[in-house]
Amino acid sequence: MYAHVFSWQRALAEAGMAIDGWKIHRRIGMSGGLFTRAVARELGRELSQAEADALQRRHGELFQEILPERRALPGARELLRALGDAGVKYGIATSGRRPEIDRSLDCLGIGGETVVVERRDVQRAKPAPDLFLYCQQRLGVSPDDCYVVGDAVWDLLAARRAKMLCIGLLSGGYGEDELTRAGAFRVYRDPQELHVSLDELGVLP
């Protein structure tokens, strides 16, 4: 999250579009189209497609440069392993794209057997529900049986539109109140706390 915010802030500043960090932070994870429109609103003028593409490219370069390695959130790998061992189906639904997301998936120990839905697989990104609905279809389960786990307000809003309960994590740097107000069913610090709370959620007995 913080590397994304900082890369966007730098990419925008280099292009002469100075925008405060907190405004970028609160918009990470929303679709690129919405993000660009939000930037345009801040600047008070439209962005051309070429400008938007150049920003996206430069953000990607800076992100790779400043964050060469990836690190899983505390407990993330263990959580996925426990779900797998218990026969609980899970998938990854991300607004990121391959190959940018490959290293994050590697770092989580996610191989070809796991359902991964990425930005290109659906028409509309968050806060539209498409990523979550397509992931649920591929998992072959009902929306009623799904929990979405997310750490940005856009995840929560998209989950509600998909009629799924959503678990908020504090890792996105939003406050607990913001996540709760956006509709979080429960809020945990990180995947580790979620892991030990799976019984609260009825996921593990």
Add this chain to the structure above:
Amino acid sequence: MYAHVFSWQRALAEAGMAIDGWKIHRRIGMSGGLFTRAVARELGRELSQAEADALQRRHGELFQEILPERRALPGARELLRALGDAGVKYGIATSGRRPEIDRSLDCLGIGGETVVVERRDVQRAKPAPDLFLYCQQRLGVSPDDCYVVGDAVWDLLAARRAKMLCIGLLSGGYGEDELTRAGAFRVYRDPQELHVSLDELGVLP
């Protein structure tokens, strides 16, 4: 804020102390001693003074490297000018140190005539009230007549201990609820919105 979070995150990771960004974010602006103790708590072991000093130094290097230029928050310069024109006394009370803060002060148009209280001037940093109390003494006004303007929870807590009302700004990336719960008298987006709200606060007629 975001450059600080990211510089700490990198400095800690380089030293083999991987800590999540949001945990660092929520601790920016507190005293270095408290920060180090919070890091130690996350890691589950004490940090030596040498380790703490090395981290602080590396953070400073990375910060300079990734954020070569400074930029004032929207409306900050205009706000200070308006206060000056209206004869309202103001000062800067920061947990930063010279020379690191020099460029930020330049960028705000702050010269030698303005009271600047920095970390070295007081014994204890935020959330202790010392920075604000010493600034108020140097301004020659009563605590009852002061507003503290801050964008982190530590500013608000320190202001309450100093018995001053505190205005929260969203620029620190905390949510409005977090600032309000920490005791903010009012919360504004940025100095620009604070500027047009000075009449609400009784600062300008």
